[in-house]
Amino acid sequence: xxxxxxxxxxxxxxxxxxxxxxxxxxxxxxxxxxxxxxxxxxxxxxxxxxxxxxxxxxxxxxxxxxxxxxxxxxxxxxxxxxxxxxxxxxxxxxxxxxxxxxxxxxxxxxxxxxxxxxxxxxxxxxxxxxxxxxxxxxxxxxxxxxxxxxxxxxxxxxxxxxxxxxxxxxxxxxxxxxxxxxxxxxxxxxxxxxxxxxxxxxxxxxxxxxxxxxxxxxxxxxxxxxxxxxxxxxxxxxxxxxxxxxxxxxxxxxxxxxxxxxxxxxxxxxxxxxxxxxxxxxxxxxxxxxxxxxxxxxxxxxxx
Amino acid sequence: xxxxxxxxxxxxxxxxxxxxxxxxxxxxxxxxxxxxxxxxxxxxxxxxxxxxxxxxxxxxxxxxxxxxxxxxxxxxxxxxxxxxxxxxxxxxxxxx
Numbered sequence: 001x002x003x004x005x006x007x008x009x010x011x012x013x014x015x016x017x018x019x020x021x022x023x024x025x026x027x028x029x030x031x032x033x034x035x036x037x038x039x040x041x042x043x044x045x046x047x048x049x050x051x052x053x054x055x056x057x058x059x060x061x062x063x064x065x066x067x068x069x070x071x072x073x074x075x076x077x078x079x080x081x082x083x084x085x086x087x088x089x090x091x092x093x094x095x096x097x098x099x100x101x102x103x104x105x106x107x108x109x110x111x112x113x114x115x116x117x118x119x120x121x122x123x124x125x126x127x128x129x130x131x132x133x134x135x136x137x138x139x140x141x142x143x144x145x146x147x148x149x150x151x152x153x154x155x156x157x158x159x160x161x162x163x164x165x166x167x168x169x170x171x172x173x174x175x176x177x178x179x180x181x182x183x184x185x186x187x188x189x190x191x192x193x194x195x196x197x198x199x200x201x202x203x204x205x206x207x208x209x210x211x212x213x214x215x216x217x218x219x220x221x222x223x224x225x226x227x228x229x230x231x232x233x234x235x236x237x238x239x240x241x242x243x244x245x246x247x248x249x250x251x252x253x254x255x256x257x258x259x260x261x262x263x264x265x266x267x268x269x270x271x272x273x274x275x276x277x278x279x280x281x282x283x284x285x286x287x288x289x290x291x292x293x294x295x296x297x298x299x300x301x302x303x304x
Numbered sequence: 305x306x307x308x309x310x311x312x313x314x315x316x317x318x319x320x321x322x323x324x325x326x327x328x329x330x331x332x333x334x335x336x337x338x339x340x341x342x343x344x345x346x347x348x349x350x351x352x353x354x355x356x357x358x359x360x361x362x363x364x365x366x367x368x369x370x371x372x373x374x375x376x377x378x379x380x381x382x383x384x385x386x387x388x389x390x391x392x393x394x395x396x397x398x399x400x
Contacts (some may be wrong), residue, residue: 117391199391209313209348212390214360226361226368228386 001079005032006151010159010273015244016257019264021286023271025160026257027152030279034071034099035096037152037277041174042072044147045136046080046129054134060085060106064123067096068278069138070139074103084301085133086124093303095282096162104263114197116171117213138172140216145178153182156273159263163190164270167260169252169277170194170226173218179275180222194226195259197234227262229255231301232293237261239289249277251288251303306334306379309386316343330364334356334385347389359390 008031012128014140029037058286060083061291063073070086077084084105088096090174100107120139127133141161152175156163166183168175173194180192231251238254241247260274281286286301305325310318318324328334339346355375362369363386367394370375379385 023354099360113352115391199387200390209389214359214390220370223371226369228363228366228388 001033002043003255005043007155008032010156011240011245011247013245013247013257013259013274016241017264018261019267021269022264022267024264025273026245026253027156027273028247028249028279029277032072034068034075034245034279035279036068036072036190036250037175037275038068038072039075040147040151041069041138041144042076043083044143044150045073045138045141046076046082047144047304048141049134049136052081055078056132057181058132059083059130059134061166062087062135063122063138063290064116064118066092069284070105071096071099071103072104074138078103079106081163084233085126087119087126088114091117091301092274093282094285098217099282105202118120121214124187138174142217144174145217146174148175150303152275153179156183157186158291160271160273162271163187163273165191165193165260165263165267165272166275167195167256167263168275169256170196170218170303172215175275175277177217177219177222180259191224193223193259193263194223194228195229195252195256197255198228198230200231200301212279227259229258230287231299233258233301235288235293235298242280242289249266249276250280250283252277307384308334308338309384311388313389314345314348314387317342317348328379329376330373330375331364331369331379331385334397335362335375340378357397358391363388363390 008028008219010025013024013026026072032039038073060075060091062085063070063088066088074084080190084106085108086100087108087110088107092283109117127135163183167178170176176192176194234255238251241257256274264272283303305327306328310323310324315354326334326338328337349357349360352396364377367384
């Protein structure tokens with residue numbers, strides 16, 4: 001299974017693309033074994049832990065993740081015979097929880113209102129209290145961007161050496177840092193843009209700004225711009241992607257394409273590559289393709 | 305007047321309001337005017353060097369001003385400014 005990670009298709013999405021003067025391509029990470037880009041990262045994180053000598057026979061791998069990373073880690077850990085505990089916000093979709101259970105991971109919940117920050121904080125606390133827990137820490141581990149530097153970036157260049165603009169979602173920053181660096185080494189003029197979700201009011205449960213968090217692996221200078229997208233905008237783009245191209249992707253992919261469209265509108269020519277981080281399967285329970293977007297509760301969903 | 309969205313974590317400094325209005329020709333001027341009589345908010349938005357606090361992101365029409373002209377980014381009355389705390393990304397999907 002692990003040999004099937006990566007080498008995902010890069011497809012033309014000209015029927016979706018709002019600006020015919022520009023070429024727009026989408027890299028479909030939903031084609032990975034567990035359905036997301038995180039399979040690449042999990043493979044590198046676990047290999048890194050195995051090489052590091054930090055794993056004892058009674059070690060348990062601990063990962064804060066609101067979904068895809070945990071699921072990818074669960075597949076890799078299952079195949080490597082390593083126990084895994086995942087810390088996730090209580091409001092993640094049901095499919096994510098089910099997939100973790102299928103692969104045999106243990107789940108620990110963190111409060112929904114503190115979002116991903118809360119999960120990271122909780123996991124770091126657990127690791128500090130119990131030395132059996134070993135964290136791969138995708139937010140701080142250079143193996144995360146390296147996975148993209150070694151695989152995602154070269155795959156894009158092999159399929160589309162003429163890429164001018166790369167757009168991906170911002171979470172840990174791994175894709176943007178790793179693939180972005182590889183693309184810029186190939187051509188220093190390549191622009192790298194981040195799409196980030198507008199956090200819902202509900203998931204901003206910080207007590208003070210000092211609880212803010214910038215992933216250790218994220219270097220702000222390695223990108224050229226950063227755009228906010230609302231959940232509604234993301235879902236609208238996602239629906240349009242499904243109807244125009246027949247591509248079934250996750251909500252963050254809609255966000256990335258909303259940003260790619262904004263950038264395309266400002267370009268006279270060139271090629272944009274947008275990375276669609278996952279398939280749509282894990283979002284079916286939230287009725288993303290049919291629910292009423294006027295309903296204010298949409299913005300508080302944890303779908304990114 | 306330009307509309308400025310205030311995140312929950314900073315609303316204690318603006319009487320609980322979700323959105324306030326401020327004037328200024330640049331993002332810096334706008335935020336200075338907004339914080340002129342508000343030491344608490346000023347301390348949260350600006351670092352000791354007078355630049356934006358490391359854990360504050362300011363967006364002009366959805367775009368992070370750090371990639372525009374930072375505090376010198378021009379602002380018009382029709383623009384929308386959003387202030388957000390730096391947070392861990394979803395890490396779910398786009399979380400890459």
